[in-house]
Amino acid sequence: MNKFKYYFILSITTLSLFSCSKDDAAAEITPPRDYAVQYATDLTDIEEYLKNYYIEDVSPDVDTKISKIPTGGTQPSIFSYLNSATFPKLLSKEVSLHDITYKLYYLVLREGTGVSPSNADAVLAAYKGDYLSRQTVSEVTTFSATQFEVVKNPQQFFSLLGTITGWGETFPEFKTGTYSSNADGTISYKDYGAGVMFIPSGLGYYNAGSASIPAYAPLVFSFKLYEINRLDSDGDGILNFQEDINGDDYMRILATGVVNPDDTDGDGIPNFLDVDDDGDGKSTKLEITDANGALIPFEAIPSCDGNTTDPTRIKRHLVKCN
Numbered sequence: 176m177n178k179f180k181y182y183f184i185l186s187i188t189t190l191s192l193f194s195c196s197k198d199d200a201a202a203e204i205t206p207p208r209d210y211a212v213q214y215a216t217d218l219t220d221i222e223e224y225l226k227n228y229y230i231e232d233v234s235p236d237v238d239t240k241i242s243k244i245p246t247g248g249t250q251p252s253i254f255s256y257l258n259s260a261t262f263p264k265l266l267s268k269e270v271s272l273h274d275i276t277y278k279l280y281y282l283v284l285r286e287g288t289g290v291s292p293s294n295a296d297a298v299l300a301a302y303k304g305d306y307l308s309r310q311t312v313s314e315v316t317t318f319s320a321t322q323f324e325v326v327k328n329p330q331q332f333f334s335l336l337g338t339i340t341g342w343g344e345t346f347p348e349f350k351t352g353t354y355s356s357n358a359d360g361t362i363s364y365k366d367y368g369a370g371v372m373f374i375p376s377g378l379g380y381y382n383a384g385s386a387s388i389p390a391y392a393p394l395v396f397s398f399k400l401y402e403i404n405r406l407d408s409d410g411d412g413i414l415n416f417q418e419d420i421n422g423d424d425y426m427r428i429l430a431t432g433v434v435n436p437d438d439t440d441g442d443g444i445p446n447f448l449d450v451d452d453d454g455d456g457k458s459t460k461l462e463i464t465d466a467n468g469a470l471i472p473f474e475a476i477p478s479c480d481g482n483t484t485d486p487t488r489i490k491r492h493l494v495k496c497n
């Protein structure tokens with residue numbers, strides 16, 4: 176049964192943001208650095224960046240441009256917005272991974288007015304990415320931010336489960352806005368969530384890097400969250416976000432022995448990946464019944480919108496509808 180379940184974990188559709196490094200041979204012979212050691216370095220770099228760079232125009236509707244504060248300059252650093260009562264607002268959250276606790280900073284320019292994705296949904300977002308690095312030439316070390324990608328008019332949804340962890344941990348803190356179609360066929364977005372995330376390499380590409388990003392590089396992404404796409408990873412007709420039992424917008428695979436709030440039967444596989452949520456040997460897809468115990472055909476499982484039937488019949492699996 177478990178093997179059957181794991182099949183679904185492996186079959187999750189994933190999209191990588193960027194292609195993997197072609198230098199696979201080198202990656203194989205060099206053991207990865209210790210996560211805690213690398214994280215300390217990354218945090219130093221990220222905080223140096225936050226304290227020495229500023230945003231030229233903090234309006235969430237413009238393309239965010241981040242520059243170094245010139246010598247003697249009086250521009251407010253990004254760090255000056257830490258826990259600000261008004262926007263922009265620099266916040267941080269803790270992410271437990273690799274047996275350490277990462278501090279993930281993110282700047283909120285605007286939260287958005289629509290819906291927030293869970294970390295198991297897909298997003299359509301405009302973004303610009305920079306990596307941070309230090310180069311030493313003739314004993315002089317220079318700290319720099321280098322742009323590696325910019326996407327102003329996104330055409331593709333990215334599954335947050337298939338991208339870097341930093342994306343999956345940040346986008347659920349934001350919401351979409353509204354959009355309207357223009358006469359020329361383009362779409363205009365308004366009131367969307369907009370911000371900047373500052374990602375330690377352990378929540379990015381780490382030792383793998385990518386074609387355009389060096390290994391162990393902290394990443395800075397400015398972004399605008401335009402739309403989300405709800406996914407159903409285990410194909411049971413219940414969308415991932417509806418299998419988020421404790422309703423915190425996050426669903427994770429945790430280490431053996433760690434209690435997972437999103438795992439009804441406690442078998443280590445969270446409901447959104449578990450084809451048999453309650454572990455009774457019968458797949459969820461085949462046991463959703465109505466008030467009289469009659470099976471509801473998979474195709475007829477109600478959606479959240481426009482559902483006229485009693486949603487409590489699948490309450491065991493479905494905890495919220497917006």
Ligand SMILES: [Ca+2]
Pocket residue numbers: 407408409410411412413414415418446447
């Ligand atoms: Ca599902």
Ligand SMILES: [Ca+2]
Pocket residue numbers: 419420421422423424425426427436437
């Ligand atoms: Ca959860």
Ligand SMILES: [Ca+2]
Pocket residue numbers: 438439440441442443444445446449451452
């Ligand atoms: Ca389970």
Ligand SMILES: [Ca+2]
Pocket residue numbers: 450451452453454455456457458459462
């Ligand atoms: Ca079952």
